Amino acid sequence: MLGHCWTLLGITPDLKKDGDWFRTTLGGRSVFVQRFGDAIRGFENRCAHRFYPLRTSDKGNGPIVCGFHHWHYNQNGHAVGIPNCLELFGTHPLNVGAKLVTLDIATCGSLIFGRFPGGRSSECLEEYLGEGFPILNAMCAMPGRPQRLNDRIAANWKLSMEITLDDYHNVAIHHRERYARNSEIGYFRFGLHSAHFTGHADTLASMSMACRENRYSPSDYRIFNIFPNLAVSIFNARPYWFCHVQLFAPTSPGQTHHRGWLFQTGLPAKERVLDRWTRPFSDVSRAYLVRHFTKKIGDEDHRACEQMQTIAHQFEGSPILGAHEKRIEWFEESYEAAMSRGEAISDTRRQERAKGSTVLTPTGSGP
Ligand code: FES
Ligand SMILES: [Fe+2]
16 A cells, blocks of 8 residues: 555666666565666566566566566567567557556655555655655765665564654663753654754754755754655764665565665765875775664664564554654654555555456456
8 A cells, every 4th residue: 555655666876787677665566677778667576468577586687578478578668579479469569558567766866766656646756755855865875886784674664664763762772871852852744754853953944955955064863764664864973974774675564674775975074184094994994883883773673673573463552652752653643644545546446446347257358
């Protein structure tokens, strides 16, 4: 049902060359994204002929040719090559009219988002992200090879998303020395999304404006939670600013594939001459240390979610949310709203299918 929401699918550094593609999931369904010249296209990973998966590995390069009977699709998803077509289907390939399900695709910085078409909302990605769009655009200009952090979490994706919205667990789970004070944190809500700002140097609106005008200079930790399953944070690893992009892709009700990208941003840093001179060496050790600590914190979060999952079937009633869990409440509200929109769509689909089948049955063709 959430496949109609704009969802992060992958990153442009993975589609550098013409014909590069990667496989991922959207709303729990297998999809793939591919470069055709200047265009990036996305398709459901399912052949129109007998539903074989067109891509059977995570990435590669080359035309869309199904491995089952060699149907060949073009960049618009039309089957343009069908072996022995005249003999077997009595017509030319284009007259067969076979077509892949094509995704809506849009980018923000190096992030590639997609959604299944036909949802209730016609918002483009920029409208969907609202004030977050210029921010992600500025933060997520990735280098050619960001570091990658992948993990399998034995918990529902919502638990993983919620722990990134929770500023109360730092002492118990991450062994911090003290709890944050309300005055140290600013929360912002925009559309279905939300953000946490440490410090009050600026607001979401002023940061968004500064990013849009290409003059944003980071001062504190920030995290942006983009509905449904994306979290993007910025933090300082002296003196430079790093960005961590995290995607929590559901693979089953109790399993989540955590995909992370970690990189040093080009945003202004308080760099001294010594920093500049030592960068060729310090960049290597800094990248290593950032990875080490990011992974450690991630592991602590993931294991906490797995503990919750062990009794997820016993969750009853509403949790008691404190001031530093405010954004979990917002996320749940977004989830309710998006799911009820999704339900309305699948109801329409079911009705259409029911109508369609009564028409198709008597004239259904072939043995
Ligand atoms: S299932 Fe793809 S060509 Fe037959
Ligand atoms: Fe955490």
